[in-house]
Amino acid sequence: MTGVIDYGAGNTASVMNALSDITKDIVKSSDPEVLSKCGRLILPGVGEASFAMKRLAECGITSLIKTCDVPLLGICLGMQIMGSFSEEGDTHCLGLTNTPVKRFDESKMTVPNMGWCKTKINNNCKLFQNLKNDQYFYFAHSYYMPVSEITTALCSTGTEFTAALRINNFYGVQFHPEKSGSAGIQILKNFMELC
Amino acid sequence: MPAKRIIPCLDIKDGRVVKGTNFVNLRDAGxxxxxxxxxxxEGADELVFLDITASHEKRKILADLVKEVAGVLRIPFTVGGGVSDIRDFELLFNLGADKVSLNSAIVKTPGLITEAARQFGSQAVVAAIDVNLADNSYFVFVKGGRENTGIEGFDWCRRVADLGAGEILLTSMNKDGTRSGYDLGFLKKLKELVPLPVIASGGAGNMEHFLEAFTVAGADACLTAGLFHFGELSITDLKLYLSRKGIEVRL
Structure with a gap:
């Protein structure tokens, strides 16, 4: 069973639609008991960081995520809040990595970074199996995680940033696989096949 | 830099896709x-769905149709028309929208932009701005282009950016349906004024018009409806043309 974490901030319906192309064995929930029984979790994210952290706490699922030992995929904001801190709403995040999340510099580029960006991928990461390098994915974000040792895919808008990351069982993508056509569906398929 | 985007727009009236000239003389498009x-x-980068009669007839968006379209679409989906408060955002996201476009409501209640951006992030908030020429100046029109607000066009674009909108969908009513090209002058000045992505709308008649919107005006995306609906131009052919001209597009 795949659990989609429903914390009231996000395009959860879009994620459910895309997952339904792959499996019917999905549950959308904010109940820690339901989520803790899932074999893998997805943390979607369209929203604002401090609002999302507040909602996760209100639903009582912050610690469930931090201590989860099944594969978890964070999407967009769901990836960013794996960081230590976000400049969006100046909030502490889940702290799964020491990397903080920063705002793009509006004086140097169009913000938000909105659209399809060529993404350089690390072929060793199972999330990117059957995908070619320089694949286009759909991004929509004003904040970014700098490139670090956990980065498994990257993009550049003048500033290089993390397009995907892995920390043990935690996977994150800055782009929206649910909105990236067939390449995005492949990412979700790869994630579903991790266990 | 993201690739330049080509965005087909579905103007919906009574559950059907329509296309008109200068916001009137609507005809059925499927x-x-x-x-x-x-x-x-065909390679569309996003899809925009506007319920063009929702605002003035006080009708809510056709929820079932939004859900049905979202159910089959795996590219970004923007929905607008008749959105008046934050509850409409929740409703539309639940139906499968990824971004929500606001037009008349934000002229009446500009704070709605900030409220929505705070909850859903700027990237989900599209300010749809309809401008038209009156006495040699651009003014913002609402209610499907029927009402001049008296607000100056560039001032309003700057304001929505300051309030937290994530993108501007700029429709030049003076160009809409004329097939004489996008309003390059307005778009170019707009890109210099605001840091946001700008979607050009109104006036596309041939492939060169898209090219010049990207190269001359610096638009981030081009939106059109009629040209694609009636099969005069395919998105695939358009993107191949743009690519040959040196524009980065997703093929």
């Missing part, structure tokens, strides 16, 4: 779900 599927296959 079934929304069929068109959505065709456009994604």
């Amino acid at each position: 079934d929304a779900v069929e068109l959505a599927l065709r456009y994604e296959e």
Whole structure:
């Protein structure tokens, strides 16, 4: 069973639609008991960081995520809040990595970074199996995680940033696989096949 | 830099896709779900769905149709028309929208932009701005282009950026349906004024018009409806043309 974490901030319906192309064995929930029984979790994210952290706490699922030992995929904001801190709403995040999340510099580029960006991928990461390098994915974000040792895919808008990351069982993508056509569906398929 | 985007727009009236000239003389252009599927296959980068009668007839968006389109679409989906408060955002996201476009409501209640951006992030908030020429100046029009607000066009664009909108969908009513090209002068000045992505709308008649919107005006995306609906131009051919001209597009 795949659990989609429903914390009231996000395009959860879009994620459910895309997952339904792959499996019917999905549950959308904010109940820690339901989520803790899932074999893998997805943390979607369209929203604002401090609002999302507040909602996760209100639903009582912050610690469930931090201590989860099944594969978890964070999407967009769901990836960013794996960081230590976000400049969006100046909030502490889940702290799964020491990397903080920063705002793009509006004086140097169009913000938000909105659209399809060529993404350089690390072929060793199972999330990117059957995908070619320089694949286009759909991004929509004003904040970014700098490139670090956990980065498994990257993009550049003048500033290089993390397009995907892995920390043990935690996977994150800055782009929206649910909105990236067939390449995005492949990412979700790869994630579903991790266990 | 992201690739330049080509965005087909479905103007919906009474559950059908329509296309008019200068916001009037609407004619039927087909079934929304069929068109959505065709456009994604042809390489559309996003899809915009506007319920063009919702605002002035006080009707809510056709929820079932939004859900049906979202159910088949795997590219970004922006929905607008008749959105008046934050509850409409929740409703539309639950139906499968990824971004929400605001027009009349934000002229009446500009704070709605900030409220929505705070909850859903700026990237989900599209300010749809309709401008038209009156006495040699650009003014913002609402209610499907029927009402001049008296607000100056560039001032309003700057304001929505300051309030937290994530993108501007700029429709030049003076160009809409004329097929004489996008309003390059307005768009170019707009890109210099605001840091946001700008979607050009109104006036596309041939492939060169898209090219010049990207190269001359610096638009981030081009939106059009009629040209694609009636099969005069395919998105695939358009993107191949742009690519040959040195524009980065997703092929």
